[in-house]
Amino acid sequence: MKANLITQFESILLSKYILTDEDDKTPYLTDWRKRYTGKALAVLLPGSVTEVAAIVKICAAAGTAIIPQGGHTGFCGGATPDSSGEQIIINLKRMNQVREIDIANQTISLDAGCILQSIQEKAATQGFLFPLSLGAEGSCMIGGNLATNAGGTNVLRYGNTRDLCLGLEVVTAQGEIWNGMKGLRKDNTGYDLRDLFVGSEGTLGIITGAVMKLYPLPISQWTTLVATQDITSTITLLNLFQKRATSLLTGFEMMTEESLALNQKHFPHMANPLKGNPPYTILIELSDHESEEHVKLLLETILEEAFEAGLISDAVIASNLSQANSFWQMREHITLAQAEEGANLKHDITIPLSALDSFITETDTLIRAQFPGIRIINFGHLGDGNLHYNIAPPPGVDFKAFNLANEKPVHELVYSQVERCKGSISAEHGVGQLKLDGLRAHKGEVAHDLMKAIKKALDPQNILNPHKVISI
Numbered sequence: 001m002k003a004n005l006i007t008q009f010e011s012i013l014l015s016k017y018i019l020t021d022e023d024d025k026t027p028y029l030t031d032w033r034k035r036y037t038g039k040a041l042a043v044l045l046p047g048s049v050t051e052v053a054a055i056v057k058i059c060a061a062a063g064t065a066i067i068p069q070g071g072h073t074g075f076c077g078g079a080t081p082d083s084s085g086e087q088i089i090i091n092l093k094r095m096n097q098v099r100e101i102d103i104a105n106q107t108i109s110l111d112a113g114c115i116l117q118s119i120q121e122k123a124a125t126q127g128f129l130f131p132l133s134l135g136a137e138g139s140c141m142i143g144g145n146l147a148t149n150a151g152g153t154n155v156l157r158y159g160n161t162r163d164l165c166l167g168l169e170v171v172t173a174q175g176e177i178w179n180g181m182k183g184l185r186k187d188n189t190g191y192d193l194r195d196l197f198v199g200s201e202g203t204l205g206i207i208t209g210a211v212m213k214l215y216p217l218p219i220s221q222w223t224t225l226v227a228t229q230d231i232t233s234t235i236t237l238l239n240l241f242q243k244r245a246t247s248l249l250t251g252f253e254m255m256t257e258e259s260l261a262l263n264q265k266h267f268p269h270m271a272n273p274l275k276g277n278p279p280y281t282i283l284i285e286l287s288d289h290e291s292e293e294h295v296k297l298l299l300e301t302i303l304e305e306a307f308e309a310g311l312i313s314d315a316v317i318a319s320n321l322s323q324a325n326s327f328w329q330m331r332e333h334i335t336l337a338q339a340e341e342g343a344n345l346k347h348d349i350t351i352p353l354s355a356l357d358s359f360i361t362e363t364d365t366l367i368r369a370q371f372p373g374i375r376i377i378n379f380g381h382l383g384d385g386n387l388h389y390n391i392a393p394p395p396g397v398d399f400k401a402f403n404l405a406n407e408k409p410v411h412e413l414v415y416s417q418v419e420r421c422k423g424s425i426s427a428e429h430g431v432g433q434l435k436l437d438g439l440r441a442h443k444g445e446v447a448h449d450l451m452k453a454i455k456k457a458l459d460p461q462n463i464l465n466p467h468k469v470i471s472i
């Protein structure tokens with residue numbers, strides 16, 4: 001059976017693109033956080049949509065499960081196979097061509113295996129901004145971004161990956177090719193198939209191509225770090241920037257003192273330029289298409305207002321690009337510092353801005369009381385109400401032992417607060433296998449049953465990424 005499948009794949013792909021040797025497969029079998037390791041019968045590296053479709057047809061006939069994979073940087077174990085050794089990984093990395101930049105339509109058509117950073121760079125050569133931006137952009141792929149509906153740091157101005165997508169090309173669970181590669185900003189022709197596949201984490205189809213929106217490159221960006229003393233003034237500050245800077249506000253990221261302490265421990269060169277380790281350090285970015293002077297003056301005026309209103313106690317404006325980059329580096333390195341420290345318990349959550357104060361105050365108090373000495377690594381895309389409310393054991397306590405004993409009650413405590421505040425248990429990282437069990441309770445029976453019905457309709461054999469997002 002196994003040999004027979006491989007022989008069939010050999011009729012489609014050169015044998016160098018069919019990885020069966022253990023050493024060759026290893027890099028595809030463990031997720032970025034090293035939380036999940038699986039086995040696979042083979043890792044296939046197709047070079048075109050027709051090859052993907054032909055592979056899926058073979059797997060469908062054999063009832064063999066397929067794990068679609070991009071850069072394998074996801075946080076929920078969605079791209080990692082199970083331990084059976086019977087699943088096939090289809091990694092899209094060879095499908096990495098920009099198909100077209102349509103200047104008049106302001107769109108870019110891409111193969112799903114294009115690395116996010118390379119798309120940003122390609123767009124910039126034509127004077128365009130491709131706004132999706134996240135810490136993994138050097139290795140994640142647009143197919144993975146679409147499949148997880150990734151967020152990142154520009155969402156408050158440009159939306160998440162779903163909002164940037166106009167068209168898709170998808171291979172279905174039956175091995176058919178759906179060509180929806182249209183760059184239309186309006187198309188009301190019934191059910192929106194594109195939006196069904198975006199965020200489906202490889203469970204409904206394999207995304208092989210996409211048409212994405214482009215925007216004019218801003219001519220000037222100003223970045224500042226400010227200190228706030230509490231979350232109430234931070235939200236008021238956000239509202240002030242939203243009111244005064246409107247669409248010029250392109251970044252509003254929050255880092256707590258505890259998050260930056262972890263950075264300092266592992267990356268000592270990344271010192272916070274603000275004085276005295278404030279409780280909250282906020283990174284704010286304004287982008288302008290008018291002039292350097294216009295946006296700088298606006299930033300200075302809003303900051304002055306914020307000082308006068310007692311919302312901020314300190315501010316540093318980046319004086320050049322390299323200092324602005326160093327502010328962003330400090331923010332992006334929190335994830336890397338956490339990985340250096342040990343496997344923390346992640347909570348990628350969204351809370352309505354009006355409930356953030358209550359969420360943080362109450363959850364901080366409860367969790368510190370129940371787990372004395374615990375470290376709360378709370379940071380995130382505050383402009384979107386998206387917190388990365390991550391939990392690490394007290395200093396010196398073994399991560400593995402702590403997580404084993406406390407993972408469940410920690411999640412229960414945090415997620416019950418999320419429900420109280422009418423938030424979401426996954427803001428931008430998805431569900432994968434990590435949050436599979438909690439989904440029914442979170443979404444409610446009706447929504448969960450509708451999701452099941454969709455999965456059954458599109459993938460009745462349950463061969464696309466089974467037991468990820470939803471089990472049928």
Ligand code: FAD
Pocket residue numbers: 032067068069070071072073074075077078079092112133134135136139140141142143144145146147148149150151152153201202203205206207208335336428429432465468
């Ligand atoms: P993978 O990890 O390979 O796959 C993710 C899921 O999508 C899996 O379920 C997989 O089966 C499916 N999939 C992949 N490709 C396809 C395809 N072509 N068709 C169908 N299904 C597919 N995420 C954010 O949202 N915001 C952030 O700010 C952010 N920052 C990060 C920072 C770091 C340092 C790291 C390591 C990760 C970060 N992430 C962030 C998480 C991750 O980068 C994103 O989820 C990203 O979109 C995953 O892309 P990928 O190509 O690596 O997908």
Ligand code: 2HG
Pocket residue numbers: 135152331332334335338346380381388390
């Ligand atoms: C970020 O915003 C990523 O940096 C990672 O989404 C969050 O480390 C995390 O939990």
Ligand code: ZN
Pocket residue numbers: 151152380381388428
């Ligand atoms: Zn994030």
